[in-house]
Amino acid sequence: MSISNDAVVELIKTGIPDADVVVTGDGYKYQTEVVSAVFTAMSKVKRHQAVYATVNAAITSGELHALTITALTPEEKAAA
Numbered sequence: 001m002s003i004s005n006d007a008v009v010e011l012i013k014t015g016i017p018d019a020d021v022v023v024t025g026d027g028y029k030y031q032t033e034v035v036s037a038v039f040t041a042m043s044k045v046k047r048h049q050a051v052y053a054t055v056n057a058a059i060t061s062g063e064l065h066a067l068t069i070t071a072l073t074p075e076e077k078a079a080a
Contacts, residue, residue, distance in 0.1 A: 002027040003063040008055060015054030020077075029066040035077045047071035 005023040008030055012021045019036040032051070039047045051069050058064035072080070 002065075003058050005030070008032065008058070008064065008067075011058060012051060012054045016050065029068070030064065031068045031070075033070045033072070035072050035074055037074055039071055039073045044071070
């Protein structure tokens, strides 16, 4: 059993409401780019922990197996 890309987006947006979220994946491995001002002054590890916290239930249930995260502030995204 896997989770849809849209469902992963909704989980992340529920936990980080101001985030712009893009999720791609094939039902097994997922990639996400999360852009939010909440990441300002957070280390890369803390940013990833914040995103993982939003999808933890799906990981625990086995619906979400692998998630690669890119977590950026709006300023970092604009500079990319």
